[in-house]
Amino acid sequence: MCDVTRPLTTITEEQEMLLGEIRRFNSEIVEPRVREMDEKAKLDPEIVKTMFEMGLMGIDVPEEYGGSGMTFTDAILAIMELAKVDPSVAVVCDVQNTLVNNAIRRWGTEEQKKTWLPKLAQEIVGAYALSEPDSGSDAFALRCKADKVDGGYRLTGTKLWITNGYEAELFLVFANVDFEKGYKGITCFLVSRDMEGFTVGKKEDKLGIRASSTAELILENVFVPEDRILGEVGKGYKVAIETLNEGRIGIGAQMVGLAQGALDHAIAWAKERQQFGRPIARFQAVQFALARLDAQVEAARLTVLNAAKLKENGERFIREAAIAKFTAAEAAEAAASMAVEIFGGYGFTKDYPVEKLFRDAKIGKIYEGTHFMQLQTIAKMLLAD
Numbered sequence: 001m002c003d004v005t006r007p008l009t010t011i012t013e014e015q016e017m018l019l020g021e022i023r024r025f026n027s028e029i030v031e032p033r034v035r036e037m038d039e040k041a042k043l044d045p046e047i048v049k050t051m052f053e054m055g056l057m058g059i060d061v062p063e064e065y066g067g068s069g070m071t072f073t074d075a076i077l078a079i080m081e082l083a084k085v086d087p088s089v090a091v092v093c094d095v096q097n098t099l100v101n102n103a104i105r106r107w108g109t110e111e112q113k114k115t116w117l118p119k120l121a122q123e124i125v126g127a128y129a130l131s132e133p134d135s136g137s138d139a140f141a142l143r144c145k146a147d148k149v150d151g152g153y154r155l156t157g158t159k160l161w162i163t164n165g166y167e168a169e170l171f172l173v174f175a176n177v178d179f180e181k182g183y184k185g186i187t188c189f190l191v192s193r194d195m196e197g198f199t200v201g202k203k204e205d206k207l208g209i210r211a212s213s214t215a216e217l218i219l220e221n222v223f224v225p226e227d228r229i230l231g232e233v234g235k236g237y238k239v240a241i242e243t244l245n246e247g248r249i250g251i252g253a254q255m256v257g258l259a260q261g262a263l264d265h266a267i268a269w270a271k272e273r274q275q276f277g278r279p280i281a282r283f284q285a286v287q288f289a290l291a292r293l294d295a296q297v298e299a300a301r302l303t304v305l306n307a308a309k310l311k312e313n314g315e316r317f318i319r320e321a322a323i324a325k326f327t328a329a330e331a332a333e334a335a336a337s338m339a340v341e342i343f344g345g346y347g348f349t350k351d352y353p354v355e356k357l358f359r360d361a362k363i364g365k366i367y368e369g370t371h372f373m374q375l376q377t378i379a380k381m382l383l384a385d
């Protein structure tokens with residue numbers, strides 16, 4: 001069995017402990033529930049509850065705000081480890097840490113940090129609501145509007161594809177306060193589930209990561225007080241871009257974990273499955289397929305850890321984050337697809353975990369910037385004068 005932390009020569013004792021706890025959580029709590037959660041398209045509440053208890057929902061939130069006080073790289077390692085067993089569980093942890101907590105830490109007032117970070121680290125799930133029916137890659141073409149009224153704003157619009165939508169109690173909602181200003185009207189609001197006029201709509205029936213809820217949000221004249229603006233009015237585009245640049249490293253981690261999980265299953269199966277009187281791992285074609293994947297997964301892992309370290313050290317990481325997500329999404333698709341082939345007919349059934357990983361892998365090329373959008377970012381930086 002390969003270890004996702006292997007390339008890190010400087011792994012700390014604290015990180016070892018965190019990963020050890022996640023491995024135990026994976027085998028005792030997650031693994032027995034994966035198939036049923038996938039079939040029912042529903043996350044078991046026990047999983048979310050345990051992630052809070054383990055401190056996985058506020059990994060790099062400072063202890064003074066009720067978090068675990070660890071680093072961004074620790075959060076990335078945790079997402080990787082979770083994704084080896086269930087990428088749906090990993091994305092719950094990923095969105096909470098790399099998008100929601102991260103945005104509040106970075107852009108929140110002291111009051112907002114004191115109010116929301118301890119809750120997010122210990123008891124409530126958050127969601128990040130940017131996409132809409134007609135604005136995905138072109139996110140700043142969003143139509144959700146925020147009209148100024150006494151003491152705050154009234155939000156009206158529809159958000160689509162919102163991860164954690166069914167579980168979340170706090171939503172980072174992006175809306176435009178002045179369409180004449182274009183993207184410079186976009187503002188981020190902290191919206192609570194119980195606000196009047198706010199409804200969680202249809203839950204998507206998806207190909208993969210089925211246990212992770214993806215929902216529509218409907219906002220009908222929702223009053224959001226002034227003190228619920230995250231960052232400045234008109235600076236929501238900055239909150240969105242900068243948070244997503246970091247979130248992308250988390251999706252890279254999710255895809256590396258998925259790829260490693262698929263490869264581990266394929267290796268175990270190849271050693272066990274006998275054909276022509278010997279384990280299929282004795283055939284060079286199978287050996288080379290596994291070796292090629294090992295090389296691809298290792299390369300992806302290093303790009304993700306490199307981007308995480310650059311971000312953590314306050315260095316430029318936008319190109320590296322795009323490369324990490326791109327490389328990891330390719331590795332995940334390749335590993336999950338080959339794992340199905342190595343399992344043969346068994347791999348094509350739901351009785352073995354590789355079928356689910358194959359379906360789960362596809363999302364790596366879609367959310368938090370599609371595969372083409374990552375290439376666009378990389379190309380833009382390559383060709384800049």
Ligand SMILES: Cc1cc2nc3c(=O)[nH]c(=O)nc-3n(C[C@H](O)[C@H](O)[C@H](O)COP(=O)(O)OP(=O)(O)OC[C@H]3O[C@@H](n4cnc5c(N)ncnc54)[C@H](O)[C@@H]3O)c2cc1C
Pocket residue numbers: 095127128129130131134135136137138160161162163164206214363366367368369370371372373376
């Ligand atoms: C399971 C799931 C969870 C999600 N979670 C969230 C969430 O929590 N919060 C949130 O805000 N959003 C979320 N999303 C939305 C996701 O980020 C968008 O689906 C994604 O950004 C793509 O947007 P789109 O679906 O509108 O596709 P489109 O933007 O319509 O893209 C369609 C195709 O056109 C290509 N394309 C578009 N523009 C260009 C261009 N300029 N150059 C080249 N190719 C281009 C794309 O690469 C893609 O292949 C989620 C989506 C899914 C499926």
